[in-house]
Amino acid sequence: xxxxxxxxxxxxxxxxxxxxxxxxxxxxxxxxxxxxxxxxxxxxxxxxxxxxxxxxxxxxxxxxxxxxxxxxxxxxxxxxxxxxxxxxxxxxxxxxxxxxxxxxxxxxxxxxxxxxxxxxxxxxxxxxxxxxxxxxxxxxxxxxxxxxxxxxxxxxxxxxxxxxxxxxxxxxxxxxxxxxxxxxxxxxxxxxxxxxxxxxxxxxxxxxxxxxxxxxxxxxxxxxxxxxxxxxxxxxxxxxxxxxxxxxxxxxxxxxxxxxxxxxxxxxxxxxxxx
Amino acid sequence: xxxxxxxxxxxxxxxxxxxxxxxxxxxxxxxxxxxxxxxxxxxxxxxxxxxxxxxxxxxxxxxxxxxxxxxxxxxxxxxxxxxxxxxxxxxxxxxxxxxxxxxxxxxxxxxxxxxxxxxxxxxxxxxxxxxxxxxxxxxxxxxxxxxxxxxxxxxxxxxxxxxxxxxxxxxxxxxxxxxxxxxxxxxxxxxxxxxxxxxxxxxxxxxxxxxxxxxxxxxxxxxxxxxxxxxxxxxxxxxxxxxxxxxxxxxxxxxxxxxxxxxxxxxxxxxxxxxxxxxxx
Ligand SMILES: Nc1ncnc2c1ncn2[C@@H]1O[C@H](COP(=O)(O)OP(=O)(O)OP(=O)(O)O)[C@@H](O)[C@H]1O
Ligand SMILES: [Mg+2]
Numbered sequence: 001x002x003x004x005x006x007x008x009x010x011x012x013x014x015x016x017x018x019x020x021x022x023x024x025x026x027x028x029x030x031x032x033x034x035x036x037x038x039x040x041x042x043x044x045x046x047x048x049x050x051x052x053x054x055x056x057x058x059x060x061x062x063x064x065x066x067x068x069x070x071x072x073x074x075x076x077x078x079x080x081x082x083x084x085x086x087x088x089x090x091x092x093x094x095x096x097x098x099x100x101x102x103x104x105x106x107x108x109x110x111x112x113x114x115x116x117x118x119x120x121x122x123x124x125x126x127x128x129x130x131x132x133x134x135x136x137x138x139x140x141x142x143x144x145x146x147x148x149x150x151x152x153x154x155x156x157x158x159x160x161x162x163x164x165x166x167x168x169x170x171x172x173x174x175x176x177x178x179x180x181x182x183x184x185x186x187x188x189x190x191x192x193x194x195x196x197x198x199x200x201x202x203x204x205x206x207x208x209x210x211x212x213x214x215x216x217x218x219x220x221x222x223x224x225x226x227x228x229x230x231x232x233x234x235x236x237x238x239x240x241x242x243x244x245x246x247x248x249x250x251x252x253x254x255x256x257x258x259x260x261x262x263x264x265x266x267x268x269x270x271x272x273x274x275x
Numbered sequence: 276x277x278x279x280x281x282x283x284x285x286x287x288x289x290x291x292x293x294x295x296x297x298x299x300x301x302x303x304x305x306x307x308x309x310x311x312x313x314x315x316x317x318x319x320x321x322x323x324x325x326x327x328x329x330x331x332x333x334x335x336x337x338x339x340x341x342x343x344x345x346x347x348x349x350x351x352x353x354x355x356x357x358x359x360x361x362x363x364x365x366x367x368x369x370x371x372x373x374x375x376x377x378x379x380x381x382x383x384x385x386x387x388x389x390x391x392x393x394x395x396x397x398x399x400x401x402x403x404x405x406x407x408x409x410x411x412x413x414x415x416x417x418x419x420x421x422x423x424x425x426x427x428x429x430x431x432x433x434x435x436x437x438x439x440x441x442x443x444x445x446x447x448x449x450x451x452x453x454x455x456x457x458x459x460x461x462x463x464x465x466x467x468x469x470x471x472x473x474x475x476x477x478x479x480x481x482x483x484x485x486x487x488x489x490x491x492x493x494x495x496x497x498x499x500x501x502x503x504x505x506x507x508x509x510x511x512x513x514x515x516x517x518x519x520x521x522x523x524x525x526x527x528x529x530x531x532x533x534x535x536x537x538x539x540x541x542x543x544x545x546x547x548x549x550x551x552x553x554x555x556x
Pocket of ligand 2: 321322323365443
């Protein structure tokens with residue numbers, strides 16, 4: 001149960017998207033998000049949908065994994081859609097009692113729902129195909145330029161990857177200690193707030209002790225291997241662009257051009273038809 | 276007091292990409308008063324198996340009966356089961372939390388609803404049983420040596436007076452002397468109380484000298500189940516599972532192969548000695 005959150009959401013399989021450099025994927029996700037807010041007509045929607053389907057298809061992750069994230073925001077989506085539907089002014093096209101739905105409202109609600117769903121599904125492709133470590137690596141390289149303004153990018157990335165690495169370990173540890181104390185008759189589930197808070201002591205004390213022990217060991221191990229921060233540090237597996245990345249960037253670029261074009265072409269088309 | 280497992284299957288993280296079947300249709304009956312060793316290679320499912328016996332893990336499939344009652348029944352009192360089936364985890368010293376050893380050992384009995392006086396008595400008794408040095412009763416458990424911590428943690432479970440005692444690798448990470456002391460202490464307790472004791476280990480040598488029954492786990496299944504000498508007859512198969520029979524078994528097998536009329540069933544050094552001496556008499 002606890003464990004399911006831990007591995008992030010990485011879904012291990014063999015696909016071109018998995019093979020890609022994390023920087024390519026970060027860039028692609030960024031462009032995708034921008035495009036989501038750029039498109040404003042059917043043509044743009046088709047382009048974005050096409051790109052999303054292409055990504056879903058190439059990454060070989062079952063669709064159910066991407067849709068999982070949607071469950072959490074269903075309520076939010078419904079409420080936001082309802083507000084957009086009923087509270088936007090415009091030409092009413094549908095009226096029930098005091099509530100009326102305008103054409104603008106309908107359009108806004110539709111656009112917003114599509115944008116939210118696409119946002120969740122699209123960004124989850126990124127996290128499903130990239131391990132947390134690759135992600136921090138990619139961020140570190142992409143944000144390298146911030147070093148010039150004296151932001152310690154490497155150190156922040158290192159802290160991030162250590163923290164990420166420790167989450168599953170600590171969760172496992174929590175699970176173990178919880179079981180051990182339950183075997184001694186501890187009860188974490190019943191009782192009022194005060195009783196429950198007290199019941200946490202046998203869990204938290206050993207957990208902190210072990211966290212500090214691990215932190216200590218890690219610091220020692222890093223020092224023993226002469227870790228001294230990012231200055232002049234090389235990587236065992238330096239990030240490198242490959243063929244897939246070139247194709248990736250090309251697809252992303254074409255996608256961006258198409259989305260922008262859709263904004264220009266659509267009104268012209270409409271003008272031609274004379275609407 | 277018997278524990279019966281019927282077709283017990285357990286999966287970690289089921290329905291995800293990381294699903295692992297840690298138990299695969301396990302059938303077992305653990306009878307009252309037995310001293311049982313559960314042996315298996317790393318990752319064979321030993322810890323998973325024993326965590327089912329006191330209801331800490333719930334089988335994905337299958338049923339477990341404790342004294343004839345299904346422990347997965349809706350109105351079954353799991354908390355009560357946990358006080359009857361005591362469990363000492365792998366590296367139990369990681370569960371210590373109180374300010375003094377004595378207070379820590381009292382944690383279990385107090386959870387059972389005993390008053391302070393009774394809990395104190397139980398704690399005292401349990402610490403004596405594990406031969407914990409009296410001088411350290413009021414020490415912080417974090418200032419003890421590894422072996423002492425281990426004893427304090429075992430006492431924490433003993434103090435609950437469980438009818439069935441499970442120990443998951445109680446000797447992991449101890450030196451040979453510490454290991455023998457702990458195992459001797461467990462054997463002594465079993466002899467005195469006559470309770471069921473289940474000892475999980477990956478060392479045959481450890482277990483062979485003490486238990487009356489060995490259950491060998493391999494790849495989430497029970498591979499062998501029987502008296503030590505029966506199990507060790509399969510020493511060739513045990514090797515393919517990454518386990519080994521005790522040294523003595525190998526010596527006896529080779530002696531027999533060389534034409535000496537010895538029985539290959541000796542499992543302890545003492546038995547082997549008698550067998551070999553018989554030949555020369
Ligand atoms: N919390 C968990 N989540 C997911 N998988 C687990 C978990 N605990 C154990 N496993 C897996 O279940 C299988 C059985 O593990 P188990 O801990 O029962 O082995 P074991 O026989 O006790 O090994 P060891 O001798 O190392 O203690 C292993 O493949 C392990 O990777
Ligand atoms: Mg284990």
